[in-house]
Amino acid sequence: MPTHTKLEKALASAQGLSADLKTFSQDTDDQSAKQMFKQLADTADNIAQSIQTRLDFVKEQEPQYKQ
16 A cells, blocks of 8 residues: 555544544533543644645655646
8 A cells, every 4th residue: 555545544544533532522521521532632633734744745755646
């Protein structure tokens, strides 16, 4: 499997995780759990952004992605 495909899968997973964590945060009345889920969602968002940055770099540098 090409690197860009792996990165795209990892990006989708991180984005999905973030969305799930945000939902968990909204679904609980426990303030400490709500805060924990929000912090974890922020971490997942940061991971997704890092993966997106790397994916953009790979697509920019690799000749097979240039049109």
